Amino acid sequence: MTATHLNSSSNNKNIVISTDRLLSMLSSPQRWSLKTVSYVAMGILLTFDFMIIRSPPFLVRLALAVLLASSTMIPYIRRFTVPAMPIFTWLITFYANQFIPADYRPGHIFVNILPSLERILYGANLSEIISKHQHPILDVLAWLPYGVIHFSLPFIFALALFIFGPPKSLQVFGKAFGWMNVCGVLTQLMFPNASPWYEMSYGSAPADYTIPGEAGGLARIDKILHLNLYGSSFGASPLVFGAFPSLHSGSATIEMAFLVYLFPKAWPLAIGYTMWMWWSTMYLTHHYLVDLVGGSIYAFLTFFVARRYLPKVRPECRTRLDYLGIKEVSFRSFFQSIEFRANYGYLANKCDQDQDEYEKLMHATVDMDGMPQDVLVLMEPEEKMELRLRRFDGNMDDEENMGLSYSGSSSPAEPASPTTPRTPLSFPQFPLHSKA
Structure with missing residues (x-):
C-alpha cells in the first residue's frame, strides 16, 4: 500500500509539473515570435481563400493546397517555397477577392477622399495635370515601368540578389516583398478607393462593385500594339477599387531599398526608377500622388522590419560564392551553394x-x-x-x-x-x- 501510494503521488507530481511546463510554454512570449505570428496569419488567410474561391473546382483546389503544404516539408523544395510563401499568399489572396460577395465587402466606396486630399496636400490634382499632356512617346515611356518592368523586375532582382548578395538575403527579400503586398491588398480590400480613371469617366457619382475596371492610359498602348491586353486584364481585375496604397509604388520602393542595401552607390538609380514609376502611374491615370506616397510608406516600414534579419554585406565579397569560401565560379557552384546554409550573423560576430x-x-x-x-x-x-x-x-x-x-x-x-x-x-x- 505504501509503495502504491508513493507511486501515485509521484505520478500526480509529474502530471502537475508537466501541466505547469505546458502552460509556461504556451504563455511564454518567446514562443510567439514574429515568425510564428506570420505563419499563423498566412494559415488563416490561405484557409479563408480556399473556402471562398469557386474556380477551379473543389478537388483541384484541394490538390493544389495539399501540394503547396507538402512542398514546405520536402528538404530541398522547401528552401524555395518557405521564403516564397508570403508571395504565394499575396497572389492567392488577390485572386480570391473576386469571389467575395458584395454583402461581405465594405458598404461604401470612397470616390472623393483621395482627390480631395490631393488638392489639400499638393494644391492640385497632379494626376489630372500630368495626364493632360499625351503623346505616343510619353505613352511608351509610361508603359515601360508600369506594364513591363514592374512585372519582370522582381525576378531579375531576385536573381541578382542570389548571385551578388550574401546568403539569406534573397529569402529576406522574398518574405518582405510578399508581406508588403499582402498588407497592401488587405488595405485595398477594407478601404476601397476609386482611381483617377473613375473620376474622369464617372465624375463624383457613387461607385458600386458592379462597375468593371478600366485600363486608363494603358488603353492607348493596346491601340499601339493592336492588342486587347490591358483592356481585358484590367476589365476583369479582382480588385477594381484598390487605388490606395499603390502597390506599383510599393514594389518599386522596396526593390530599390534592397538594391541600395546591396549596392549603396546605386542610390541615384533607385531614386530615379521610383520617380519614373510615380510619374507613369499618374500619367496613365491609375493612381493619385497620395496613393504613391502611401505605397512607399508601406515599403519602407516593411524594409525597416526586414533589415534586422539581413546579413551584413562584405565589400571584399563580389558574389555569393565568396561568402561561402568557394573559389570555383561556375553554374554548378552556384547551384550547389543552395544546398548549404549558414548563420552569417553568428559567423561575423x-x-x-x-x-x-x-x-x-x-x-x-x-x-x-x-x-x-x-x-x-x-x-x-x-x-x-x-x-x-x-x-x-x-x-x-x-x-x-x-x-x-x-x-x-x-x-x-x-x-x-x-x-x-x-x-x-x-x-x-x-x-x-x-x-x-
Whole structure:
C-alpha cells in the first residue's frame, strides 16, 4: 500500500509539473515570435481563400493546397517555397477577392477622399495635370515601368540578389516583398478607393462593385500594339477599387531599398526608377500622388522590419560564392551553394570577437615578481579563413544555422622551452601557436 501510494503521488507530481511546463510554454512570449505570428496569419488567410474561391473546382483546389503544404516539408523544395510563401499568399489572396460577395465587402466606396486630399496636400490634382499632356512617346515611356518592368523586375532582382548578395538575403527579400503586398491588398480590400480613371469617366457619382475596371492610359498602348491586353486584364481585375496604397509604388520602393542595401552607390538609380514609376502611374491615370506616397510608406516600414534579419554585406565579397569560401565560379557552384546554409550573423560576430581578442593579445602588461612588464606577443600571420561546408539534408527552417564550421590550420602550441622573465610562454592567457 505504501509503495502504491508513493507511486501515485509521484505520478500526480509529474502530471502537475508537466501541466505547469505546458502552460509556461504556451504563455511564454518567446514562443510567439514574429515568425510564428506570420505563419499563423498566412494559415488563416490561405484557409479563408480556399473556402471562398469557386474556380477551379473543389478537388483541384484541394490538390493544389495539399501540394503547396507538402512542398514546405520536402528538404530541398522547401528552401524555395518557405521564403516564397508570403508571395504565394499575396497572389492567392488577390485572386480570391473576386469571389467575395458584395454583402461581405465594405458598404461604401470612397470616390472623393483621395482627390480631395490631393488638392489639400499638393494644391492640385497632379494626376489630372500630368495626364493632360499625351503623346505616343510619353505613352511608351509610361508603359515601360508600369506594364513591363514592374512585372519582370522582381525576378531579375531576385536573381541578382542570389548571385551578388550574401546568403539569406534573397529569402529576406522574398518574405518582405510578399508581406508588403499582402498588407497592401488587405488595405485595398477594407478601404476601397476609386482611381483617377473613375473620376474622369464617372465624375463624383457613387461607385458600386458592379462597375468593371478600366485600363486608363494603358488603353492607348493596346491601340499601339493592336492588342486587347490591358483592356481585358484590367476589365476583369479582382480588385477594381484598390487605388490606395499603390502597390506599383510599393514594389518599386522596396526593390530599390534592397538594391541600395546591396549596392549603396546605386542610390541615384533607385531614386530615379521610383520617380519614373510615380510619374507613369499618374500619367496613365491609375493612381493619385497620395496613393504613391502611401505605397512607399508601406515599403519602407516593411524594409525597416526586414533589415534586422539581413546579413551584413562584405565589400571584399563580389558574389555569393565568396561568402561561402568557394573559389570555383561556375553554374554548378552556384547551384550547389543552395544546398548549404549558414548563420552569417553568428559567423561575423564570432570573427569580430576573435579579432578583438587577437588585438588584445598583441600588447599586454603583466606583473612579474611584483614589477609591471610590457609583454609583446608574437603571433602567426593572419590568413584568410576557410570555411568547410557540411551537407545538410534535414528538415530545417531557413533561419536555423547551416552546417558551416571553421577549418583551422594551426598546430598545437609549441613545446615548453627555457623562458626568460619577459617570455609569456609560462602564462596560459598568452598561448603561442606555430605552423605545423
